[in-house]
Amino acid sequence: MASDGTTFESLDLPRVLNTSTTDFVEEFYQPLLSRSVEYKRGVGFFTTNWIKSAARGIAELANNDGTAKWITSPKLTEEDWEAIKKGEEARSDEVLRDTLQQTITNLRFDLEYDTRNAVAWMIADGLLEIKLAVPTESLSGGDFHDKFGIFYDTDGNRVAFHGSQNDSQQALRNYEAYSVDCDWLGERDAEGVDTHELRFDDLWNGRDPNVNTYTIPEGVAEDIAELRDYDNRPYDTPFDNLDDPANGEKAGPEITLRDYQREAVDSWFENDCIGLFRMATGTGKTFTALAALNEYIDQHDGPVLCVIAVPVTHLATQWAEEMEIFGLKSPRFLFGTANSDWKSDLSRVVSNIKLGIRDHDIVITTHKTLSEEYFREKVSSIDGDVILLGDEVHGLGSEEQRKGLLENYTARIGLSATPERHYDEEGTEFLLDYFGGTVYEYTLSDAIPEYLTPYEYDPIIVEMTEDELEEYREESRKLATAAGSDDVEDEIVERLAMKRAAIVKGAENKYRHLRRLLQKMNNPDHLLVYTNPKQIDTVQQILNEEGIVHHKFTYEEDEETRKELLEGFDEGRWDALVAMKCLDEGVDVPATRQAILMSNSGNPMQFIQRRGRVLRQSEGKDKATIYDMVVVPWLHPPEEIGTSEQNLLKKELDRFSEFAENAKNRHTALNVIDSIRVKYRI
Known part of the structure; x- marks a missing residue:
């Protein structure tokens, strides 16, 4: 197989590969994971052998800032199964935790160091999620025992594989095989990948009527995370060298706002401290929002928690640097790649605010972490003032991310040059309603030439070319047929549209x-x-x-x-x-x-x-x-x-x-x- 290139298309993947002629780790898992940004895997029982198999080469994925989702099956007795069937969340968590506890204990001793450390770090950093699949009564007495997976690269290419009776170390010594589908090779392969992807997503989101899926109990995830070697994270993150931010205040210089920035801040306060700043890129949206935050903190006697949500991790440091200008308290980075203990840190921050130990605290998180259940629960427990600053707020309008837009954020600032979500009227309306509409707008024509370059x-x-035009027409015909059919999933239509768009882009x-x-x-x-x-x-x-x-x-x-x-x-x-x-x-x-x-x-x-x-x-x-x-x-x-x-x-x-x-x-x-x-x- 080829080792150059950054996408799957540089690999020479066979239709079927087997253990007799292929080293699965060296020739399949590692080449794919080293080019992947996402890895979905479903298989067998939650055992040390399964984890060792599923985690082959997974540190390569983490090096790409990639994420993984695993679905596996707990070993349940009839009594356990009956308890889970009752559907009581607390009882289900207890049963699942007890069922998995021995496996967690075995992880420390049965797994090789590299595998254990990679899995533990990825769970601690929020890069790996595990769910447990339990068949319902229609499959009574059976187990979730499928073996399949899907890899994704940065270019949107997908590879799906399926096969092997047992996903374990023994399977590598047995004569076993995978069938492989690559969605860029043709319609048949693309359909194969679509099929595996849709059934994984159905399982993950609880849409399969014959299988119930459960989030791995938080205690189990924490136990696995504790198995990591704190001095040897097996992949790089942008924040490896950041210390826990200091809590002391810094004196800043006298701040002078531009006229339009002053107008934006005043408009926000006049609108009861809620609203969107729709300001052209390059006109200082971040600076304006921090000016509003600084004045908001000064005007409040009681404790205030300030939450800043950014779309991508490297923007966290830019916000922190601009905060120094205002002499604001150094923020805490509360997301996995910056702080593996973000949950405990968030818990302490919230406790300090609720008890009045701190007059205010500032945390910077990502859009993704903002919407996570743990983050939402902690913030929701605060009765006092909580202010949210949403950077590039259009990203918070997706169905998943807007879970983080809680009602108990008593003050809200949304920032974007383009708050409307492309092809998503529902998401756009949600954002406009939640942030109370646009309270200040500063366009490109307003900013040129005084503040932006002509x-x-x-x-x-x-x-x-003639070939490109013919291919574009063919993809248009497929897209029109799929879009006009009630039997074709929206996701497939979207992928066909993306494939057609790729012809134009290339x-x-x-x-x-x-x-x-x-x-x-x-x-x-x-x-x-x-x-x-x-x-x-x-x-x-x-x-x-x-x-x-x-x-x-x-x-x-x-x-x-x-x-x-x-x-x-x-x-x-x-x-x-x-x-x-x-x-x-x-x-x-x-x-x-x-x-x-x-x-x-x-x-x-x-x-x-x-x-x-x-x-x-x-x-x-x-x-x-x-x-x-x-x-x-x-x-x-x-x-x-x-x-x-x-x-x-x-x-x-x-x-x-x-x-x-x-x-x-x-x-x-x-x-x-x-x-x-x-x-x-x-």
Whole structure:
């Protein structure tokens, strides 16, 4: 099997593999897990042998900031089964804990150090969840005894496998086999992966009528977590070197708000300390929110708990750094990758607030942790003042994340340049209602040129190849059939749409235009190239051939490396950064003078965030230039134009219009767009 590449497509996976010809650990689990960002596994009994088998190579997954979900079966007596069947949560937890206790004891002695340590750390860091499956009466006397799994990579590729009578160490010595489906290889494989994924998700979410699923008792998870070697986490996290934040206050300088920031804070207080700040990227949303928080704390005599929720972990440090400006108390990082003991820390923080030991405490958590049951229960137990600051608040509108938006947050600030959720009216309405609507708006046109850099916008028209157009049409036909059928799940329709979109994002002619742009720039500096995982290797090769000193900025780089890259880019040590989604939210790249957008979605949130990265002010920067590639079926379309070809352009042209509207060369850019509209009769 190939060992290069970062996605599954670089691997040569057979349709069926067996223990006679394949080393499952070295040739299957580790190559896949080292490229995975998620791993779902369902199999057998909760035993040390099962855990050892399920955890083969799992530290590789953790190194990618990946997550795992396991479904297994407890060994139940008839008496245990009857007790669980009654459905009393406390009794069920007691039975399951007693059933698993001996296995927990055995973990310390029966598992090899590497496996035990990796599993224990991942549970402690919140990267691994385990659920227990118990068949209902319709399968009376039976067990959950399936063996299957699904891997996911950063590019959305999926690999599913199924087989092996026993998932254990003995199975590696037996003649055993897996059948393997890779969803990018064809329709049959994709259907196989869909089937395994849907039944796993049904089991995990309790939707299978013949199997009940139970969350592993908290005490069991804590017991496993205690088996870790505290000095040897087997994977890196951005916060490995952070100490427990100090509790002392720091004196800050006199703070002066810009006029619009002052207006935003005043509007929030006038609205009973609730509302959304809809402010263009780069105008200081974080700073404005912290000013409001600082004044809120000063005005309250009683204890206040301040909760700041960020979408991605590296934004926690940016918030903490800006808090120092205000002299605010150092925050506690309460999420798994930063603090394995976040639950006990949260418990202490809440107790101190409830007992009045502290006048206020500030915690920073992630959107995901905010919505977890333990976090919600602790915050809900506070009768006094609790303030929530939701960063990039659009992310909190999903069905799962909005569980964290509790009614007992007595004050609320939501921050986003784009609070609306793309294709999710229900989520958007929930956010607007919860945060009391937008109390202050500061648009891009308001901010240019005083607070954001003026920019020129250059739309680049990219024509599809004949093969790409034919493939796009074929995927459109499949999508239309699936969308019109009552028997096809929404998830399958969504994946077909994503597959079609990938054809557009990966259009081959983009590379030709990239090379032309680089030559036209003539020794570019402070250039940002937005790309995707499938494009990045070719893009870097072209930059090398054009003599441009560059570095990639992706999920693979750790926090310290990213900091060094941004500093080097700012100082001119790198002519260019080649970035993927990790620059979409919250990362400041003010030195950027040119940006080439090679990969965009129709999601306004994404392209508005990307534009904001480019328009931040920097010394010696009087303007920015954005080159935006849009894919068209033909430069000169025929008389008969299909609906799918027109639909391809509609969303793209909406983005073009949005970008052109505030550009210095507005009329020139709009002329390019209008000519396409006319040709395609849109």
